[in-house]
Amino acid sequence: MKFRFLSLILLTGSLGAAHAQQAGKPEDTEVYEPVPAVVAPGKTPGAAPADALVLFDGKNLDQWVSTKNSGAKAGWTVAGGVFTVKKDEGNIETKRSFGNYQLHLEWRVPANITGTGQARGNSGLFLASTGKDDLGYELQILDMYQNKTYVNGMAGSLYKQAIPLANPARKPGEWQTYDVVWTAPVFGAGGALVSPAYATVFFNGVLVQNHTALTGPTQYIGKPSYAQAHGPLPIKLQAHGDKSEPLSFRNIWVRELPAAK
Ligand code: MG
Numbered sequence: 001m002k003f004r005f006l007s008l009i010l011l012t013g014s015l016g017a018a019h020a021q022q023a024g025k026p027e028d029t030e031v032y033e034p035v036p037a038v039v040a041p042g043k044t045p046g047a048a049p050a051d052a053l054v055l056f057d058g059k060n061l062d063q064w065v066s067t068k069n070s071g072a073k074a075g076w077t078v079a080g081g082v083f084t085v086k087k088d089e090g091n092i093e094t095k096r097s098f099g100n101y102q103l104h105l106e107w108r109v110p111a112n113i114t115g116t117g118q119a120r121g122n123s124g125l126f127l128a129s130t131g132k133d134d135l136g137y138e139l140q141i142l143d144m145y146q147n148k149t150y151v152n153g154m155a156g157s158l159y160k161q162a163i164p165l166a167n168p169a170r171k172p173g174e175w176q177t178y179d180v181v182w183t184a185p186v187f188g189a190g191g192a193l194v195s196p197a198y199a200t201v202f203f204n205g206v207l208v209q210n211h212t213a214l215t216g217p218t219q220y221i222g223k224p225s226y227a228q229a230h231g232p233l234p235i236k237l238q239a240h241g242d243k244s245e246p247l248s249f250r251n252i253w254v255r256e257l258p259a260a261k
Pocket of ligand 1: 140141238240
């Protein structure tokens with residue numbers, strides 16, 4: 001009896017509190033505008049949605065240029081619906097520049113890969129290219145199947161800045177996916193940093209970077225910093241100088257995103 005009485009007091013109390021918080025009508029908090037744009041999704045998982053800019057559709061590298069020979073055609077090899085790194089041609093980058101975006105990219109380490117550590121299937125996705133060669137923010141690409149290296153240099157790492165949350169790598173010879181949300185850094189008057197870059201990365205569908213803040217463009221030696229303000233930049237792929245067999249890529253598309261509010 002005593003217990004029932006106590007329950008009644010608690011119930012009355014909580015109803016009173018709920019009432020106080022929910023004055024007004026349900027309609028008061030229902031929003032109708034702006035209406036999100038209709039986007040036809042890709043026909044299969046990983047396929048480009050209707051509003052994406054396709055950066056490689058299996059046919060040519062028309063959306064890409066060489067970074068070694070400024071503005072020249074990207075000289076990597078296109079065959080069988082994929083393209084393959086040609087190391088002596090150097091890095092390639094997109095003709096277009098991007099601020100914030102969503103990107104899908106597929107990569108494959110060849111089945112006959114040799115080498116160890118960083119010299120085994122090394123490439124890289126520079127989320128924004130801040131200059132020639134390896135300047136930019138690098139999401140590492142590397143054979144991570146039973147291959148040991150420093151953990152902040154694994155595939156899925158933001159190179160030398162952020163260790164991936166997991167290692168979902170597939171075997172050499174199998175296609176792997178990166179799905180990235182890139183938030184570009186914001187600079188204010190005089191080049192002062194207002195907001196750092198952020199990257200969210202799914203590697204083969206597994207979250208490996210969760211809105212990770214970057215401390216600046218990748219540095220191979222020393223600590224990164226936002227020394228140079230920049231706006232929208234190209235996306236770049238790395239022809240790494242190691243001696244192992246070159247990687248291939250396919251199905252690359254990007255969706256530009258509005259600036260954060
Ligand atoms: Mg690399």
